Amino acid sequence: MSGPEQSPGFLLWHTTLRWQREIAAALGPLDLTHVQFVLLAYTWWLNSQGQQPNQLALATGTSTDAKMVSQVVRTLEAKGLVRRETDPADTRAKLLRVTEAGAALAPLAIEAVDAADARFFAPVPREAAVSLLRRLLDPPQ
Template sequence: MLTPGASPGFLLWHATLRWQREVAAALAPLGLTHVQFVLLACTWWLNREGGHPNQQAVARQAGTDVKMTSQVLRTLETKGLIERETDPADTRAKRLRATPEGADLAPRAIAVVEAVDAAFFAASPRAETLTVLQALASEPAADSD
């Protein structure tokens, strides 16, 4: 049996908590929570790429639950950072667009989070850290029998 200090999962849990606290503290002056930031940034990025994504596309990009995404997007809409419009092709779907205020805030918030990331991960070699995190974040291939 591993001790907590030798358990990769336990260490990852604590590292994640520390990183999330640092990101939350950096975003607080901008009036965003961490999840609000992620969804605003994903919406803004998809808009910049020429898309007018629906809520499912933003949830997929962010890796978040669709219902939670919808609730947070409503909050971002209330804050005037995104607009949710009914899709003319599917009245059940909402298309998303960052407002001018959201489009101004998103890159500033991204810069703040990138600065936190740079400081947080400074102790580890960037290329190795990215390789490990990419491997951990990727979905395992489905078995084909």
């Protein structure tokens, strides 16, 4: 019988926790949590592509819970990083746009996370890591 150190799930759990600590340390000086970073960066990227997503599109695109997105977006709005506007086509929906401060912070945060990722994944060739993670995320049918 093999121990937990031979369990892929156990190793993934510990690896994920270590990676999350690295990302939190990288984002701490920018006063962002990991979830805030993901939602800010994704909104910034969509805005740069000419899109103004609503909160549901943001939740879908980031694979996060819609209620959590709503709460985190309110926090980002309170920090002056994101603006929520009523969608003229659906008054129940809120369209999202990064503010000037959010547009200045997003690239810095992305750079910090990219550097943390580079350090964390350095022992493994980037292409191999990306390939493995993609295969695990979307296995063949």
